[in-house]
Amino acid sequence: MQVIFRTSYDQDIDHLVDRGEKYRILAAIALALIAPLLVGSYLLSELAIFLVYILAGLGLMVLTGFSGQVSFGHAAFLGIGAYAHSIFLGYGIPFVVSLPMAGLLSGAIGAALGRAVSRMHGFYLAIATLAFAIVVETVIGEWEQVTGGHMGMQVPALSVFGLELGESWQQYYLILAVVIFFIWGVANLMRSPTGRAMVAVRDSEASARSLGLDTARTKILAFFISALITGVAGGLLAHLLFYLAPESFGVQDSLRLLLMIIVGGLGTITGAVFGAVFVTVLPNIIGVLKQILPDTVANAPGLEQLLFGAIIAGFIIFEPEGLYGRWRKLRLFFETYPYYKKSTFVRQKRYLKTERFR
Numbered sequence: 001m002q003v004i005f006r007t008s009y010d011q012d013i014d015h016l017v018d019r020g021e022k023y024r025i026l027a028a029i030a031l032a033l034i035a036p037l038l039v040g041s042y043l044l045s046e047l048a049i050f051l052v053y054i055l056a057g058l059g060l061m062v063l064t065g066f067s068g069q070v071s072f073g074h075a076a077f078l079g080i081g082a083y084a085h086s087i088f089l090g091y092g093i094p095f096v097v098s099l100p101m102a103g104l105l106s107g108a109i110g111a112a113l114g115r116a117v118s119r120m121h122g123f124y125l126a127i128a129t130l131a132f133a134i135v136v137e138t139v140i141g142e143w144e145q146v147t148g149g150h151m152g153m154q155v156p157a158l159s160v161f162g163l164e165l166g167e168s169w170q171q172y173y174l175i176l177a178v179v180i181f182f183i184w185g186v187a188n189l190m191r192s193p194t195g196r197a198m199v200a201v202r203d204s205e206a207s208a209r210s211l212g213l214d215t216a217r218t219k220i221l222a223f224f225i226s227a228l229i230t231g232v233a234g235g236l237l238a239h240l241l242f243y244l245a246p247e248s249f250g251v252q253d254s255l256r257l258l259l260m261i262i263v264g265g266l267g268t269i270t271g272a273v274f275g276a277v278f279v280t281v282l283p284n285i286i287g288v289l290k291q292i293l294p295d296t297v298a299n300a301p302g303l304e305q306l307l308f309g310a311i312i313a314g315f316i317i318f319e320p321e322g323l324y325g326r327w328r329k330l331r332l333f334f335e336t337y338p339y340y341k342k343s344t345f346v347r348q349k350r351y352l353k354t355e356r357f358r
Contacts, residue, residue: 032176036169044168045240050280051175052237057260057272057279058186059229064258065266066190067222068202069114072126073133074257077227079140079249080106081234082155083147086244089156096160103232110227114220121205133254141246152245155238175236182229186269189225198222202267255308262312265322274323 036044060074085102089095117128140147147153158165158174165171189195197218200208209215238244256279264275286307290298297303319326 029180036172041168044172046280048168048172048175049237049240050276051172051179052233052240053257053260053276053279054273055179055182055233055236056230056257057264057275058182058269059226059231059233060257061261061266061269061272062186062189062198062229063222063226065261065268065271066195066202067198067219068205069219069222070122070126070129070258071226071254072130072258073136073251073254074129074226074230075249075251075253076133076136077106077110077230078234078237078253079136079244079246080109080227081231082238082241082244082249083140083153083234084231085235086153086155086238087146094161095158099232099235102235103228106231106234107224107228110231111220111224113227114223118216118219130251130254133251137246137250140249147246148244150246152243155242155244158239171239178232178236182232183269186229190269194218194221199267252305252308255305259308259312261322263315263322265324266320268322268324271322271324274327278323 035047039047056074056078059077060071063069063071063074081102084105085098088098088101093101113129113132117125120128141150143149144151158171160174165174190199197208197213198221200211200213201215201218201222205215208218234249241248260275260279261272262275263278264273265271286304289307290303315322321328
């Protein structure tokens with residue numbers, strides 16, 4: 001087992017204290033950089049979509065994983081970012097300006113939503129965000145003059161500083177750079193007073209308020225940052241979809257994002273990555289199940305939503321810390337073997353008495 005001796009206070013806010021974790025992340029970045037040399041254009045497009053889902057999951061992680069506010073309608077911000085970015089490009093605004101503008105517009109709408117629901121918790125907050133997603137999908141479908149309505153909208157070609165990025169590897173490297181930038185930004189955010197305030201509100205809002213934190217402001221800021229990141233992810237996703245329709249950003253996509261962070265591991269950046277891997281592989285697993293199950297069950301409407309709900313419930317009950325939590329326990333098992341404690345690897349039940357005062 002590796003023992004870390006701290007010699008300065010700066011080590012308390014280091015991104016990666018464990019040397020092995022640094023090597024694993026460097027290896028992952030190196031593998032991502034050489035991926036275009038190893039796979040074809042189709043798999044590279046799938047990897048680009050995988051990166052976009054990492055970014056969208058990271059946005060939801062800021063809201064739900066770090067500040068404790070559940071959202072059942074986060075795909076709405078994906079849609080806002082995708083449509084806003086495409087509309088801005090259609091008016092001739094350059095990509096490097098259009099994408100941040102789409103993110104800021106999405107963030108502003110997220111902040112307005114956060115202001116409206118800042119006093120809601122639990123079930124009521126989930127229903128409010130779900131209603132918001134339905135409203136956004138309806139507005140996109142009915143606003144034909146701007147969004148094209150249910151007929152859809154063509155996404156303009158991706159061009160940066162006059163250079164058209166039509167190849168899969170060019171788009172992949174652009175998306176990879178944006179994803180790495182936002183992962184670095186969120187990692188720094190969680191080391192800052194703002195990030196620590198979000199975690200305090202998540203763990204116990206009553207305790208955070210008693211310490212003098214403005215909990216309403218913290219929640220609104222979490223909504224803004226979360227929606228901004230998700231809106232940027234939507235803008236990048238638009239170029240991979242080529243054609244936008246309101247149905248591409250429905251409730252099922254919101255459920256997929258929620259499934260991603262719960263399965264990956266709430267409250268961790270790595271959890272968003274693990275969750276994106278799971279969500280990317282899940283359609284193939286569902287396809288295999290449909291071949292095994294009887295036709296009456298396999299072709300039944302709502303099968304995917306049922307599986308999503310069952311997986312979320314299963315992880316909440318049996319592994320609340322998600323895949324990343326299980327990975328940490330497995331790593332600890334090998335580091336401490338044969339002196340490990342069996343109780344370390346069972347499901348943990350944690351709660352705060354202060355929660356009853358909400």
